[in-house]
Amino acid sequence: MDLAMDIQAFKRYSDSLEAAALDLTGHTRASLIPRFVREQKRLELMLRKAFSDDSNLENNFYRLLTHDDCESRHQIIEPEMLELNCPLDNGRHNSPNLQVNQNSWGLFRLLPLEVLHNILQDELDLHQLTKVRSVSRGLRSTVDALPYYSTVINHSPSVLRALLALETASSVTCHMLYNWLCVPNCPRCGKFGAFFDLILCRRICYECFLTAPHCFPVDLRYAQTLAVVTAKDITNIGGVIARSVPGYYTWRKTPERKRHRLVNLTCAFIAGEEAHGSIERMSELSDELHYSKWAEWDDQINRWGEANENLPAAERSRRPNRPEYTRLDINDKESDPYRRMGIVAFPWFARDSGTVEWGKACQGCKAFFLFNSAKLPPEEYPKRYFEKHTLYSKHQYLLHFLNCAEAVESFIDNYESKLANGVYLRTLPDSLCHIAGDPREHAYDEFSRRTPEQRIVDRAGAARSRARNIMVRRKPYRRSR
Numbered sequence: 001m002d003l004a005m006d007i008q009a010f011k012r013y014s015d016s017l018e019a020a021a022l023d024l025t026g027h028t029r030a031s032l033i034p035r036f037v038r039e040q041k042r043l044e045l046m047l048r049k050a051f052s053d054d055s056n057l058e059n060n061f062y063r064l065l066t067h068d069d070c071e072s073r074h075q076i077i078e079p080e081m082l083e084l085n086c087p088l089d090n091g092r093h094n095s096p097n098l099q100v101n102q103n104s105w106g107l108f109r110l111l112p113l114e115v116l117h118n119i120l121q122d123e124l125d126l127h128q129l130t131k132v133r134s135v136s137r138g139l140r141s142t143v144d145a146l147p148y149y150s151t152v153i154n155h156s157p158s159v160l161r162a163l164l165a166l167e168t169a170s171s172v173t174c175h176m177l178y179n180w181l182c183v184p185n186c187p188r189c190g191k192f193g194a195f196f197d198l199i200l201c202r203r204i205c206y207e208c209f210l211t212a213p214h215c216f217p218v219d220l221r222y223a224q225t226l227a228v229v230t231a232k233d234i235t236n237i238g239g240v241i242a243r244s245v246p247g248y249y250t251w252r253k254t255p256e257r258k259r260h261r262l263v264n265l266t267c268a269f270i271a272g273e274e275a276h277g278s279i280e281r282m283s284e285l286s287d288e289l290h291y292s293k294w295a296e297w298d299d300q301i302n303r304w305g306e307a308n309e310n311l312p313a314a315e316r317s318r319r320p321n322r323p324e325y326t327r328l329d330i331n332d333k334e335s336d337p338y339r340r341m342g343i344v345a346f347p348w349f350a351r352d353s354g355t356v357e358w359g360k361a362c363q364g365c366k367a368f369f370l371f372n373s374a375k376l377p378p379e380e381y382p383k384r385y386f387e388k389h390t391l392y393s394k395h396q397y398l399l400h401f402l403n404c405a406e407a408v409e410s411f412i413d414n415y416e417s418k419l420a421n422g423v424y425l426r427t428l429p430d431s432l433c434h435i436a437g438d439p440r441e442h443a444y445d446e447f448s449r450r451t452p453e454q455r456i457v458d459r460a461g462a463a464r465s466r467a468r469n470i471m472v473r474r475k476p477y478r479r480s481r
Contacts (some may be wrong), residue, residue, distance in 0.1 A: 001232075040447055054454065065407050066360035066397060072206040073391040075249050076195070076343040082161040085245070090153050109137065121148050126160065126169035148178035155349055155356050156181065162198050162344040166242040166262075172201040184348040184357075188212060194359035194391040196346035199242050199264050208388045209343050211267070217338050220261040221324075226274030228285040233262075237274055242342055249337035259450040262342055268407065293323040350395060359391030367450030 034146060034184055120129060120143060133143040143149060150158060152174065159177065163169040186193035186205035193203035199217050209215050218239060231241055242262045248255050272282040300320040308316040347356045369388040376384055392400055403408045 013115070018114065050394045061411075062360060062394065062397070065363050065401065067363050067366065068360055070361040070389055070391065072194070072364075073345055073360070073392060075251070076340045076345065077158075077162055077245060077247055079158040079161075079345070081245065081247055082158050082165060082344075086161040086165045088153075088157060090157070096199075096436075098432050108142070116142065117146060120147055121174045121178075122135055123173070125171065126163055127175050129174060130169070133358060139177070145172065151349060152177055152181060156347055158344055159196055159346055162196075162245075165245050165461065166198050166199050166342065167202065168242045171240050178202070178376060181202050181349045182351055183346070184350075187216075192348070192359055192393045192396050193347060196230055196348075197342060198344060199240050199262060199342040201240070203346060204343070206389050210339055215339075216265045217262045217342050218265050219338065220263050220266070223263050223265060223268035226265070226286055226288060227268040228289060229271045229275055233261055233271040234268060237267070237271050239263060239271060244341040247341075249340045250335065256341075260338070260341065262338065297323050353409060357393050359393060360397060360409055361391055361401060362387070362397070362404060364404045364408075364410055365390070367410075369404045379409060395464065417437065442480045 044123070062067075109390070120132070124132065129143060129149070133140050135302055136445065144153075152315070160169075163172065163177075167348070180196065180201075180203045183203055184192055186203060186208055188208050189205060189206045191207070193205045195204050195206065195209060197204045197209060197215060206217065207341070211473070218226075223229065223233075223234070232239060240263070244256075244260045245254055246257045250256075269279075273279050274283045276285060295322065304317065304320055345358065347358045349356050365384070366388045369384050373384070
């Protein structure tokens with residue numbers, strides 16, 4: 001297997017490993033630095049044994065040093081919300097005794113099977129393909145038998161649900177979505193992309209969809225104010241206008257129930273340049289629109305003040321609201337909820353092995369940030385924050401492991417006592433790694449007394465409860481006079 005090359009990789013990255021250790025002298029124990037040199041041969045033997053033919057040790061290696069209970073999968077479109085409000089009927093009508101009449105295919109029955117598959121997978125977008133699938137039983141069975149479509153449905157049905165719910169399925173074909181499913185890395189930065197951008201219709205990583213300027217979605221009314229364009233101008237250049245779904249996109253406990261019309265800001269600027277001839281002309285019109293809104297609001301405030309100057313407070317009319325959707329309201333920070341409204345978790349499908357990886361986060365980076373975040377300088381804090389939330393594939397995590405001082409230290413300290421012997425391991429208070437054996441035996445968290453299976457069920461039940469609560473509109477509280 002490819003992972004058997006870990007020893008050569010360790011020798012190749014030994015210099016960078018020592019450099020990483022020297023870089024962390026202010027944040028880790030001083031005794032950690034000489035250990036990389038002193039225990040290099042011992043570490044090589046441990047890695048050789050961990051990635052031997054015994055797959056149990058390999059699984060224990062990742063269970064010890066990685067976790068999947070990371071915050072980067074929260075505050076995006078939840079699969080439970082899509083499953084509740086955008087159900088799919090795939091597999092619901094399957095029956096061993098079901099017989100399909102060839103006449104139900106219509107004129108499609110005259111085409112060879114290869115030509116029919118090319119039309120359905122390459123020429124029709126997912127919105128049209130879903131409509132074709134609902135025509136008859138014959139076409140439904142044909143669409144379900146498409147190799148690309150069946151792979152997407154089996155491994156990531158939430159992406160298809162999200163594309164249909166956000167009304168962006170018309171911009172991507174089944175073949176395009178399958179190609180993105182088989183590409184592991186983000187095209188912008190090369191990191192493992194564990195998410196799918198439903199507006200740009202491409203794979204993306206956690207850091208890019210929060211910080212990259214070209215991945216910044218905004219409300220359509222913001223885009224119309226900044227670029228002075230209409231929705232038709234955006235769609236004419238191939239832009240996508242999505243409709244967000246209700247969900248939790250911030251740390252606040254109140255959900256976002258309103259459905260916003262989202263558009264990529266870079267696409268809006270391109271449409272503005274096409275509509276007005278140049279960026280300079282677009283900026284002039286945007287400035288005129290911005291200042292005219294505020295001038296109109298100032299006039300309304302002055303008239304309101306003159307009309308209510310001599311009136312008691314109980315008889316005054318309501319003060320005019322400030323202009324909405326202006327450039328002052330644009331939030332380009334990571335906390336902007338619009339950045340998460342078009343993101344859904346997306347796995348990587350390895351064609352050669354047929355395995356699926358959702359990505360794992362580093363346990364060492366999480367522990368380092370947990371205990372040292374208050375001591376980090378301001379310029380280093382964002383880097384460590386994103387390292388804590390970065391998701392890796394198995395192969396990419398090996399390269400990260402050789403450069404992560406905390407992960408190497410945890411591996412050396414816990415190998416003989418926990419990894420090699422298959423002892424149950426408790427890492428941090430909010431997570432539990434059960435190492436080898438039957439996970440139901442003595443595998444409980446001392447804080448919650450819940451087994452790993454029970455904790456998974458608890459998280460799934462809580463997510464379904466949040467999805468149901470979003471759709472419940474409570475009556476607004478009215479203060480009695």
